[in-house]
Amino acid sequence: KQEVTQIPAALSVPEGENLVLNCSFTDSAIYNLQWFRQDPGKGLTSLLLIQSSQREQTSGRLNASLDKSSGRSTLYIAASQPGDSATYLCAESTSGTYKYIFGTGTRLKVLA
Amino acid sequence: NAGVMQNPRHLVRRRGQEARLRCSPMKGHSHVYWYRQLPEEGLKFMVYLQKENIIDESGMPKERFSAEFPKEGPSILRIQQVVRGDSAAYFCASSPEGVTGYTFGSGTRLTVV
Numbered sequence: 001k002q003e004v005t006q007i008p009a010a011l012s013v014p015e016g017e018n019l020v021l022n023c024s025f026t027d028s029a030i031y032n033l034q035w036f037r038q039d040p041g042k043g044l045t046s047l048l049l050i051q052s053s054q055r056e057q058t059s060g061r062l063n064a065s066l067d068k069s070s071g072r073s074t075l076y077i078a079a080s081q082p083g084d085s086a087t088y089l090c091a092e093s094t095s096g097t098y099k100y101i102f103g104t105g106t107r108l109k110v111l112a
Numbered sequence: 113n114a115g116v117m118q119n120p121r122h123l124v125r126r127r128g129q130e131a132r133l134r135c136s137p138m139k140g141h142s143h144v145y146w147y148r149q150l151p152e153e154g155l156k157f158m159v160y161l162q163k164e165n166i167i168d169e170s171g172m173p174k175e176r177f178s179a180e181f182p183k184e185g186p187s188i189l190r191i192q193q194v195v196r197g198d199s200a201a202y203f204c205a206s207s208p209e210g211v212t213g214y215t216f217g218s219g220t221r222l223t224v225v
Contacts, residue, residue: 004154034213043118043203043218044155089154098145098207099168100214102154 002027004092006103013080014111021075021106023090033073034100035064036089044089048075080110114138116206116217117186124223125194133189133220137206144187145214146179149201161187194224 003026013019025033032051036044048057048064050073056065063076073090087107091100117136125131137144146158148171157171161181172179176194181187191198201221205214 032213036216041221043116044205044216046213046215049213091155098143098160099157099171100155102147102156104152104154 002092002094002101004090004101004103006088006090006106008106009104010107010109012109012111015080015082017080017110018076018078019080019108021077021088021090021108023073023075023103025071025073025092025101027092027094027101028068028071029094030066030068031093033064033066033093034091035062035073035075036091038087038089038105040087047088077108080108082110082112085109116141116204116215118202118204118217118220120220121218122221122223124225126225127195128193131191131194131198131222133191133202133204133222134186135189135204135206135217136186137204138215141206141208141215143207143209144181145205145207146187146189147203147205149203149219151200155203158189191222194222196224198222199224 005024007022030052034049035047038044050057050066061078066073087105089105091102093100144161147155149155159179160168176192178190201219203219205216
């Protein structure tokens with residue numbers, strides 16, 4: 001059974017800290033992995049997508065890595081800001097370009 | 113480009129009524145996906161549609177749920193005879209042909225009372 005696990009479930013940090021969110025997946029036949037941000041009561045915003053042939057992707061203060069051999073991905077957020085407070089979801093696709101398996105997310109709170 | 117549009121944003125139905133959730137994909141996107149997020153759970157895939165075709169409905173409950181994506185107009189997720197357990201956020205996403213990755217809508221939050 002395909003599973004995606006995210007640790008920690010919740011995280012509270014002071015503003016300015018660098019932080020790492022973890023995602024592990026059980027199916028090594030990964031096609032791509034996507035990180036999303038979800039704000040309360042709102043939809044999902046795609047942050048970064050890593051193809052199986054890639055090791056990492058960067059966008060601004062965000063960096064996501066992918067290690068297929070260990071079944072792990074990390075999302076690194078540099079110099080965190082209160083506006084980064086949200087739930088971060090990772091999702092794995094193993095069946096072509098559709099049907100993602102989502103983790104339950106990490107709820108991040110950045111304190112001013 | 114207005115993005116993926118879902119309506120209504122919030123929907124309240126009494127047990128036994130029907131719920132209709134609408135999704136208009138981004139302009140130029142021909143693939144639509146529906147996901148459900150139950151309270152305190154992750155998003156779960158329900159169905160994948162292309163115009164006038166259901167490609168994969170492996171995540172749809174066997175009864176009361178149906179989806180369509182007609183040649184003209186939005187995709188519709190229909191839930192008949194709703195029960196309290198159907199209360200959830202329903203998200204629609206779309207993508208163009210042959211492109212990896214989705215764009216999600218803001219979701220419809222269904223509450224069954």
